[in-house]
Amino acid sequence: MRVCDVSKRFLSPDGTEFIALKSASLEVGSGELVSLVGPSGCGKSTLLRLIASLDTPSAGELLVGTEPITGPEASRGLVFQDPNLFPWLTVRRNVQAGLVARGVLQQKAHEVDEYIRLVGLEGFADSFPHHLSGGMAQRVALARALINHPKILLLDEPLGALDAFTRMRMQDEVLRLWQTRRTTMLFVTHDIDEAIYMSDRIVIMSPRPGRIERIIDVNLPRPRQRSSPEFLKLRGDILELLDFSHHTDA
Ligand SMILES: Nc1ncnc2c1ncn2[C@@H]1O[C@H](COP(=O)(O)OP(=O)(O)O)[C@@H](O)[C@H]1O
Ligand SMILES: [Mg+2]
Structure with a gap:
């Protein structure tokens, strides 16, 4: 997947232009897990929405392989902070809704239970959402996206509403799904530890105008140790970068 010099401008009510994303370029390899980090308003969700075709770029081009992205497709799945x-x-019906939304007939319904098992919710197929914890609800959202066999899964702060312990468990869960399904993942997070723990590469973004500041390779063996010196060193480097971008826009 390639983002080529993509910009997104919005028109404010007073008629002034607002640049939510400026000349972003990014290439995400097949099967790669790439995180986007940066402060609120730096254009992370905007970039994800453009890739999902929920919005169109003001300039630049988005490609999957050599094909320009022209509209929403089941091959690009989305998971948000709110499992919705x-x-x-x-x-079961919620996961099935992923298929229905795609216009697939219900004869594929037997697949649904496979996906419920895949995300570790065996035994909960007949439960209603209000009986689920936050982590379990997010597992349902993951199953609902994965049932469409997305080539690219776009995750917009999917673990942002979870408590610290559930969050760490779910990081491993997402990694397990990534490794077994080999789905390309683009993962937005506010949490630098989460980004380092999970990603092959980290895209650091900065606001006003939203742009890609730096792309960092995470060359640490998996499973990663959150308290290893290499991990902490990288964390310090990234914090410094983010702090720097914060000061320059003041
Ligand atoms: N539909 C829209 N109309 C006007 N401004 C928008 C719209 N969507 C996003 N923005 C603005 O673009 C900037 C980037 O937003 P967003 O991509 O949501 O940031 P992030 O996800 O990094 O917090 C923000 O300042 C936001 O207010
Ligand atoms: Mg956002």
């Missing part, structure tokens, strides 16, 4: 489950539907 239908409260009146069971877990």
Whole structure:
């Protein structure tokens, strides 16, 4: 997947132009897990929405392979911070809704239970969302996205609403899904530790105008140790970079 010199401008109500994303370029290899980090308003969600075709770029080009992205497709799945489950539907029906949304007929319904197992929710297929913890609800959202066999999974702060312990468990869960399914993942997070723990590369973004500041390779063996000297060193480097970009826009 390639983002080539993509910009996104919005028009404010007073008619002035606002640059949410300026000349972003990024190449994400097949099967890669890349994180986007940066302060609020630096254009992370905007970039993800453009890749998902929920919005169109003001300039630049988005490609999958050599094909320009022209509209939303099941091959690009989305997971948000809020799992957005239908409260009146069971877990099974919620996952199935992913297929229905794609216009696939219900004869594929047997696949649904496979995906419920895949995300570790065996035994909860007939439960309703209000009986699930935050982590479990997010597993349902992951199953609902994965059932469409996305080539690229776009995750916009998917673990942002979870407590620290659930969050760490879910990081391993997402990594397990990534490794077994070999899905390309683009993962937005505020959490630098999360980005280092999970990603092959980290895209550091900065605001006003939103842009890609730096792309960092994470060359640490997996599974990663959050307290290793290499991990902490990288964390310090990234914090410094983010602090720097914060000062320059003041
Ligand atoms: N539809 C929109 N209309 C106007 N401004 C927008 C719109 N979407 C996002 N923005 C602005 O673009 C900037 C980047 O937003 P966003 O991509 O959501 O940032 P992030 O996800 O990094 O917090 C923000 O200042 C936001 O207010
Ligand atoms: Mg956002």
